[in-house]
Amino acid sequence: MRNGDSAVDSTAISLVRTTFKAVAAIEDGPARLTQSFYSVLFANNPDVREFFPAAMEAQRERLVHAIAYVIDQLDDPEPVLLFLAQLGRDHRKYGVVDAHYTAVGNALIFALKNFAGNEMWTDEVDNAWREAIALIASVMMEAANAEDGPATWTGTVVEHKQVLQDVAVVRLQLDRPMEYGAGQYVSVTVPGRPRMWRYLSPAIPANPEGQIEFHVRRVSGGWVSPAMVGQTNLGDTWLMGSPLGALGVDRTRNRDMLMIGSGTGIAPLRAQLMEMAMRANNPNVHVFVGGNYPCDLYDIETLWQLSLTNPWLTVVPVSEEDTNPWWHLDPIPTPPAGMYKRITGKVSAVAAEFGDWSNHDVQIVGSASTIQTAKFRLQAKGVPVENMRHDPLY
CATH class of the missing domain: 3.40.50.80 (Nucleotide-binding domain of ferredoxin-NADP reductase (FNR) module)
Structure with a gap:
């Protein structure tokens, strides 16, 4: 994978994938890995804890899936670089600065090394992971620092219609128009669940009036979706991050x-x-x-x-x-x-x-x-x- 003059070569990609799969194969490996990662991150950087919700289960699961996705795509640069750039812009909603990326990288290396053990965690593996993490961080930081648009949007609920027992259509008026592509998704948090972000796809195209609409299904046992579906009132304000995702009509391919x-x-x-x-x-x-x-x-x-x-x-x-x-x-x-x-x-x-x-x-x-x-x-x-x-x- 390349970004400008930086690169992660095929050997390093192979080492990163092999290590991550080995750690994931350990009993409860992903859960224990993320628990260790966040423990180290919060212990060394107490100020970072306020970025995250009190209940961390969903956050830990999301981290594992994000790492797995990036690792799977390391040798296919275009989609993963786009994904990381969007993620960097989205992370501005937390107030993340460059130093936080270094802290996250160090905590992840510590947690991975702890689970892989000295026999697997060779100097070559250590260098491969550091190269990959450095490139991931640089792409996210460059995208975030180059962005001059808002870090978040506030939307006021102007319509809430429960179309099924477990599905609601929610329309909001944004404080300023959001230029998202039809097919993209955004992170959303609601008043009753602070710092618990969920991804929702707008169901209407972006418009200059600043209206946006979401279709939300209540997930049984979920923390956020039940509040969105059953406890949303007109006048409530939702907070949204930057648009993510790459779905859309590719008119360069001229295909049905x-x-x-x-x-x-x-x-x-x-x-x-x-x-x-x-x-x-x-x-x-x-x-x-x-x-x-x-x-x-x-x-x-x-x-x-x-x-x-x-x-x-x-x-x-x-x-x-x-x-x-x-x-x-x-x-x-x-x-x-x-x-x-x-x-x-x-x-x-x-x-x-x-x-x-x-x-x-x-x-x-x-x-x-x-x-x-x-x-x-x-x-x-x-x-x-x-x-x-x-x-x-x-």
Whole structure:
């Protein structure tokens, strides 16, 4: 991986990957590694503790996934450098300065060395990790220091609509417009859960009026999503970080598109389709919208309306069950004339079997299991891995 004149060569990448996999293979290795990392970080840098929530379980899990993602992508520089630059801009919301990156790197080296042991942690491994961490830190710092936009945005809740028992649509008025790309996501924290940041994808394109909309599903046992869905009131203020992610229409490739979205994962796809509807020329797009029950396709009528006025768009609704649960009393919507009727099955399987997608750009949004299953099925049908895109799985 290269950034300017800096590089991590293939040998160093191999050493970093091997070490991380070995540590991850230890019983409870990832959890113990992150616990050790944060203990060292907070002990040596007490001021850093205030950046994080009181409950650290989700933060520790997120750290492991982020490290794993970067390590997996080290020899594919373009996406990982973009990801790290965005992450650096996003970290400005904490008040992070350059010295904090050095502290984080030192704490991570200490924790890794402690778990790897002297036999595995050779001088070559130590140098490889230090090179990788130095490059990661430099990319993040350069991006953060070059950014002259706001570190955070404040949004006032102007609409809160519970469309299902566990799903709410929340619209906010930002204190200033945010220039995000349709398909990106942002970190969000709410008043009742300070410093507990969650990633949400705007469901509408960026606009000069500074409006933004999120579709939020309540996660059973979650800390933040239940408050967003069930305890949000008009006038509440949410705090948001810089836009992240690289989903979007790649107009340089001149390819038709396949989009697969499950549940509230339809939000970033919806934003892209709305933005495309404002353009004169677009690729042909097939969108497969999935859910457990028909009612989980809560926004299907919006997509139908977009399809009716945009001939390049085809919408295929899919649900695993053919009927709604007993507690959902609203009737199942009927598709307009010319629209596909709802198909019963798993959205990844239905999409993979529907047609030949080998020459399409593919976007997949949903849970980690949905994304992995869809990728596996599409790859088995001849879709190259490099044609499939999704956000990091954390």
